[in-house]
Amino acid sequence: MIVQRYIVIDLETTGNSPKKGDRIIQFAGVVIENDRIIDEFSTFLRPDLEIPVFIEELTGITESMVEDAPTFEEVAPKIVDMLRDSCFVAHNVLFDLSFLQEELKRCGYHGFYGSTIDTVELSKLLLPTSDSYKLSYLAKQEGVTHWRPHRADSDAYVTAVLFINLKKKLISLPLLTLKHMYRLSLSLKSEVAELIKESIEIRKKSSPIHNPNIEIFRGLALNQSNEIPSVNEGDVQEYPASTEEKLEMLSKAFLHPEHRAGQLKMMDIVYDALKNGTHAIIEAGTGIGKSLGYLLPAAYVSKSTGTPIMIGTNTLQLQEQLLEKELPKLKTILPFPILAVLIKGRANYLSLAKFERSLREKEDNYETALTKIQILVWLTETATGDRDELNLTSGGQLFWERLQSEETIYKGLQEPWMERDFFERAKKKASKADIIVTNHSFLLADFRSENPFFSRVTNLVLDEAHHFERAASRYLGERLDYITVKTMLNRIGMHDQKQLLYRLEKMVQEHGISYTQPYTAIEREMNDFSYEFEQLFYTLARLAERNAAVTGFNRTSIRIHHSRENQGSLKPAQLLAERLIHYLGEIDKKIRARTVLLQAKQDQLKKNQLFFLNEIDSMLTGILQVKSMLHEFFLNPSEEAVYFLETSKSVTHASISLYSQPIDAVKKLWKEYFSRYDSVVMTSATLSVKGSFRFFMDQLGVPDHKDIQKAVFPSAFDYRKNVKALIAKDMPDINRVTSDEYTNALASHIITAASASKGRMLVLFTSNEMLRSTYEKVKESGKIEEYSLFAQGVSSGSRSRLIRNFQNFEKAVLFGTASFWDGVDIPGEALSCLAIARLPFSPPDEPITEARSNKIRLEGKNPFSVYALPEALLRFRQGFGRLIRTKDDKGILLVLDRRIISAKYGEEFRRAIPALEWEEADLSGLETEIVDWL
Missing domain, CATH: 3.30.420.10 (Ribonuclease H-like superfamily/Ribonuclease H)
Structure with a gap:
């Protein structure tokens, strides 16, 4: 009805x-x-x-x-x-x-x-x-x-x-999409199914709706507005060498182009480096116009040489800014057409073949049904198939892993979808592009690939270059967590669970393949592995409990030392790891023996059976990765890596993750990675420490050659006019009070500052635990109940979503750590007060910091002055850069860590932003100072 x-x-x-x-x-x-x-x-x-x-x-x-x-x-x-x-x-x-x-x-x-x-x-x-x-x-x-x-x-x-x-x-929506949605909607919570059924009935009775942007293919309605563009070559003119020529070009995109000398000089340095095969390191302060500073010369070099220029960024936000704002401006400026595209790693793209297959499965899981419907609707709109466009639940993100694009050895598996495959289309677009935008992770992954996609690219512009060292450390490291392994075990399943193992055995029997060892032998090893794996993580939880008490602010990262004196505490875990490695080897061997026999009959297999074998291959790859990680972590650690575990505050075995990261393998980056390019231009708003690039260059192993051009272009903004810099002089000394006392004081100051600035406030932390504790105290106080509070790791959503939500509320406070220190662009009155809860030193007991400090100490150097302080000064400058994003912005910088005036190194932080004049204020006078300035 x-x-x-x-x-x-x-x-x-x-x-x-x-x-x-x-x-x-x-x-x-x-x-x-x-x-x-x-x-x-x-x-x-x-x-x-x-x-x-x-x-x-x-x-x-x-x-x-x-x-x-x-x-x-x-x-x-x-x-x-x-x-x-x-x-x-x-x-x-x-x-x-x-x-x-x-x-x-x-x-x-x-x-x-x-x-x-x-x-x-x-x-x-x-x-x-x-x-x-x-x-x-x-x-x-x-x-x-x-x-x-x-x-x-x-x-x-x-x-x-x-x-x-x-x-x-x-x-x-297309009738076909509605029919798929109706079947899936029976698993939803409210009676949406009746609404969809009503729409189907109305559509059946009305005249067919022709939408030229929708294509029906193999039972799916797809947006077909994602044609691979072609660009007319046009006449490539000479690069505009003079200031007058550049300003004339810029006037096409800007009604009143500002004469930003730094931007124009940057263009010349980038052009010279890309054209002549040299390298450059450029610090371009906020307001310089850094993006156009490298995009314009990159376009001229790409067109004149016929080879694309790669732009590597760290954040999704900058990628979106380049594609949606800066590149459209560039196209209005240039006297010739260019093609610029974005490409990401394969796992970011939907596999239409996998999704088509998933729709045939009976679905009674709520979040999976919800996600399938979201994707059905999205397919009528998306031109990219990029996961980042979707707002998925946590269960939806897990389901995506089953749908993401991946390489396969099985011929023809993607054949009906090859022309429409999102990743293949992204690659085709990139192959025709003049400018290719991608992220640091994909650059690193492609470098390690046997068949690198970017092999024809010879020039690289690395934006947000200060992040590349951390990105490389993470990428070159490994991670093993309890949940991932348990999910893998559940996917394999026992015979009575009718998962991969059961289906594999049925397929073997169906094709008349005889095998001497029955599947029960695999089940026994699966049972043994599952039990011993639980024991390993319970053992690690006990190890974490013994160590967690001595770390500050209830920290949950615990370094694993493989020294002789720690062998006793590690021995139980090592014995368990040895047995687990044995079981994994046997499980892999027995399953692989069956898949090899089935692969030999590949031509006889149906498409759904090929999909199944591909799923088995992915699972076996996962088994080998777990086996390798256990071996390295417990039995054969490298002296060049640091090993640690992370757990939740409550230290449960299920919350444990194991990590390995190279201590300074990234120093090989220049020789092993950057040497493949004729020219590398590295740029960011913050690369120098006290006017020198030495710290940044050491991080990436960049040699101090004469042919590497270096330049610093200060911010175009008048910070004395735009910013009032305040130090909370009555905050307690962080090293002399308990964490609870410190966060109480933080909460009081944040409440006062938020009230004075009418929200519009970003608070930066260096510790997740301190952030959470302070957020809870601010919220529970009830003193700014009318304000919307958003906290990283507490409120749901990605960083970009938290920022957008923050901007959508007139009275809001945003609590952020780690990634919020840079790459966050909140211009205008949406952000009027930036508070820094603690000077941004990496915690000395953080595993990677501790390992690097020890290595520096062994080299006879002071790790504080060589590593900890320069890193913190850079991060401090990056944090400050969130406050003033346009020349008309006005704001308050509030430092809540009194070490900026009490410690010997405090003056270095105050000098890090030379244009500022610092003032001290206590809690009673803080509101007046802020209100008067704003």
Whole structure:
């Protein structure tokens, strides 16, 4: 039966639990029929109890507004009448429905037992690329005016308009997509299936909709607007050598181009290096126009030589900025056309062949069904098939691993999809490109590949170059975690679980292959491995518990020393590792023997059987990686690597991960990696320490040759005019108080600064634990309840999503660590106050820091002055760079670590940003200082 009537409900309440006495203080209902709003009803309700302060601040509903309002009992008959013969719709339907049910039952009514639709769930399905599914964000995204967020009348109206828009989008989808969605929607939480069924019925009765951008292929509706572009060559003109020529070009993209001498000089240095096969290291301060500073000369060199220029970046944000802002500007400037493309590692792209196969599987897992529907809708929109476009749940991210593109040895497996395969199309585009944008990880992976994709690239521009050393360390290292191995074991499965092992044995029998050793022999070894693996991680958990107590701020990284004096504590783990390596070898040998026999019959196998064998191959690769990691970590450690484990604060065996990283193998990068290029240009806003590139060059093993050009171009901004730099002089000395006392003081200062700056505040930490503790104290204080708080590692979402969410709220505070110290671009009034909780030294007991410091000490040098201090000074400058992003920005820099004035090295931090004038302020005067400046 097609539902014609919907009622959209929103409630404001005194709390979350009606069973504990919480009550409704505002009810709103919006009635929809035939996709039109036909009735609205809203009223305040007298709860006959005090409204909590934080609810007043959140909703704006005060005691005086409800004191003469009716009680719920008085309006219940009208609400029951509105609900009759309707489908109940709400944004997070479980909360509103359950609360309303309890209130109706309390008043003697039976409650509502009709169908429900959750617009959060529906939005996830139909808006799979949305950064957030909060109502206020969706309203802004869909162009709906949300005049009073957290008021039931406004929220209900906005939810109703959103619901109508989502229904319209649903019915506009290809009929084939709707049919797939309907089958999968039976596993969802709300009755979305009925809505999809209604759309299918309407579509069947109406005339077919022809969408020229949609192609139907092998049962999937695909966006076909991702044609591989071709570019007319055009006449390549001479590089604009003079200042006048460059300014004339820039005027095409900018109404009033600024004469930024640093940018123009940078262009000449980059052009000279790329054209003549030399190298350059360039520090280009904020506001210089660094991106155009290398893109313009790169375009001229690429066109004149006929070879592409590679641009390597560290962050997704910079990649998006280059593709969406800087390169379009460049195209308006240039007198000839260019093709610029983005390419990432293969695992970032969807395999259409795998997804097609997954749709044939019966699905009853909620998150997998949700993700499949998201991908079905996304396929009608995406031109790239890039995972980063999607907003996936944690379960969806796990499912993606089954769908991601990968190499295969089986001929024809991708054949029907080869022309449409997203990764293949990305490679084809890149092969025709003048400028190729990629990330540091893919550069490193391609370098180690037997068939490097970028072999024809001879010139590299490495942006965000200060990150490359860390990226290389991570990439050249290894990781082994409990969850990954358990997932692998579950995929293999026992015979009665009907997973890979069972299916492999059935396939062997089906093709008449006889084998002397039965599958039960593999099962025995699987059982033995599983038991011993649990024992290994319980042993590691006990080892972690003994060591975690001596680390600061409940740190969870613990270095594993293989020295003679530590052999006793490691011996139990080593014995377990030896047995695990043996079991893995046997499991691999027995499974591989079966797959080899099946591969010999490859021409006789069906496509789904080839997919299955490919899945087995991936799993065997995983087994060998686990075996190799166990061997290196416990039995044959390298003196050139550092080994450590990480665990959660509670130190459970299931939370443990093992890591290995080279101590300074990255110093070989110049000889082994960069030497493949004729020219390498390395650039960033922060590369120098006290005017020298020595620290950066040592990190990458760059020789100090005369043919390496070096240049520093200071920021184009007037920091004395733009920034007030404050030091909180009454903060306690971090080395003389407990972590709890320090975070209490941090929370007090952050609350005061946030109130004074009206939110718009970013707080940078060096410790996840300190961040979490401070965030919780700020939140629990209730003093800035009306502010939205976002915390890395606490709030859901990637870094870019947290930043976008932060920007979407007028009053917000963002707590970040690690990646938030640089690469974050929040211009204008969205960020007015930057607070630094602690000077950004890497913790000395952090495994990689400790190992590198020991190595420097053995070389007869001081690790603090050679390594720790230069690294911290660079990071401090990077953090400061988040504050002022345009010449009109104005902001507060608040340093909450008093070592900047009390320690001997404090002056070096103050001098790191030479244009600043520093002032000290105590907590009582902090608010006035901030308010007066802003």
